Amino acid sequence: MEDEKKADPGTQFSDDSSWTLGCDAGNNQFFRSDRESCILSDFGWNLQPDFGWKTGCFPELDQIDFDKVPDLAGCFQLPGNCYSQYSNQTVPMGSVDKPNHLSTSNPSDSSRSRDNLPEKSTGSDGKPPEIPPFVVPLCLFFNASHQLLLVFNLHDMGNMFCRSKGGKKKQKRPQQQRVAFMTKSEIDHLEDGYRWRKYGQKAVKNSPFPRSYYRCTNSKCTVKKRVERSSQDPTIVITTYEGQHCHYTVGFPRVAFLAHETAFAARLPASAPQLYSQELQFPLGIRQSHHASHVSGQSQVLPELTPQLPNHEGLLVKSSQLPECMH
DNA sequence: CGGCTTTGACCGGCGC
DNA sequence: GCGCCGGTCAAAGCCG
Numbered sequence A: 001m002e003d004e005k006k007a008d009p010g011t012q013f014s015d016d017s018s019w020t021l022g023c024d025a026g027n028n029q030f031f032r033s034d035r036e037s038c039i040l041s042d043f044g045w046n047l048q049p050d051f052g053w054k055t056g057c058f059p060e061l062d063q064i065d066f067d068k069v070p071d072l073a074g075c076f077q078l079p080g081n082c083y084s085q086y087s088n089q090t091v092p093m094g095s096v097d098k099p100n101h102l103s104t105s106n107p108s109d110s111s112r113s114r115d116n117l118p119e120k121s122t123g124s125d126g127k128p129p130e131i132p133p134f135v136v137p138l139c140l141f142f143n144a145s146h147q148l149l150l151v152f153n154l155h156d157m158g159n160m161f162c163r164s165k166g167g168k169k170k171q172k173r174p175q176q177q178r179v180a181f182m183t184k185s186e187i188d189h190l191e192d193g194y195r196w197r198k199y200g201q202k203a204v205k206n207s208p209f210p211r212s213y214y215r216c217t218n219s220k221c222t223v224k225k226r227v228e229r230s231s232q233d234p235t236i237v238i239t240t241y242e243g244q245h246c247h248y249t250v251g252f253p254r255v256a257f258l259a260h261e262t263a264f265a266a267r268l269p270a271s272a273p274q275l276y277s278q279e280l281q282f283p284l285g286i287r288q289s290h291h292a293s294h295v296s297g298q299s300q301v302l303p304e305l306t307p308q309l310p311n312h313e314g315l316l317v318k319s320s321q322l323p324e325c326m327h
Numbered sequence B: 001c002g003g004c005t006t007t008g009a010c011c012g013g014c015g016c
Numbered sequence C: 001g002c003g004c005c006g007g008t009c010a011a012a013g014c015c016g
Helices: A112-116 A154-160 A253-264
Strands: A020-024 A029-032 A045-047 A052-055 A138-142 A149-155 A178-184 A197-202 A210-218 A224-229 A236-242 A286-297 A300-307 A314-317
Touching: none
Parallel strands: A020 A178
Antiparallel strands: A020 A029, A045 A314, A052 A138, A138 A149, A178 A236, A197 A210, A210 A224, A224 A236, A286 A300
16 A cells, blocks of 8 residues: 555656556545555655646657656656757657766666567668657646646656565466546547547446547557546546557657547646646747647647747756756 | 448447 | 446447
8 A cells, every 4th residue: 555655756666557547636646546545745745836737748748858858757858959960860758768968967768668668660771760660648737827737748747656575476368568547628539640540439437428449550550549438427428548659659740639639728727736737828938939730630730849948937846856947 | 442431240348 | 147337349320
């Protein structure tokens, strides 16, 4: 019991189960559907009451300046001006391991989050090394000034918040890595940059809402996802991914991101925090520019990643590990 | 016509 | 063994 709450964030735990993430800002807690709640302060994070967060896959957040992004126990930290390119290649957000030649901080950090990810090819044939084509679900935190404060890799959150108890549970079949997260949205099927084909729909016991089953349309990709509405709160969509993509996102990434933002875009209330506080504007550090685009017949404003320095009112801070650029 | 959704049938695991 | 349930299949239909 206490063991689970006090899980060392630097420790990797095996977690093949399916789980769903929730967040209660007021109580400074995260929830996992299959675990007891975890108090963030146990991990050294102090939540201030007026932060916002949202979950999803953000293909546009695919570039990280590793010099400015401390890899903290499987977390990303994006305090503003923190994206760039290295080796003329984009670094997928899910690829959190630092390239050796850029490793500037604690070397023990570099391998933590890699365990969940596909291996990189070494590019021995002279071609550039292959970047793992992998997009992970993320949890983004914002302050009231719309600045992006923190990005959690949800797969790693799974590791942080899970400690296997005793013997292994018998499994029906080899299960792929699976992660679920909740999003407050009127749209059931949220854009995540990939194309999906629906192959089934089932009524769910004790729920008035059906569950939909999708497969990635890439024939070589075995990733599946399930989408259903929470029976407790019909405004919340529960999306469960199973497996890892073996390819890049399809189409024009900005469009994918834009469509995703369409699903999430809303306003951050000045009022007290909410459970699943979903009503956010564009991510902090992502400033809107006025490139018109059309997605699903709707005219949209295209968000553009724009470097911004953080203000001094960071709302989610790790007590002893504030990056220099946050001071 | 290709790509996608819909939907009833089917299958396998699990509990009783 | 039986029934329930979650997950998948595949034929039919829809749509651009």
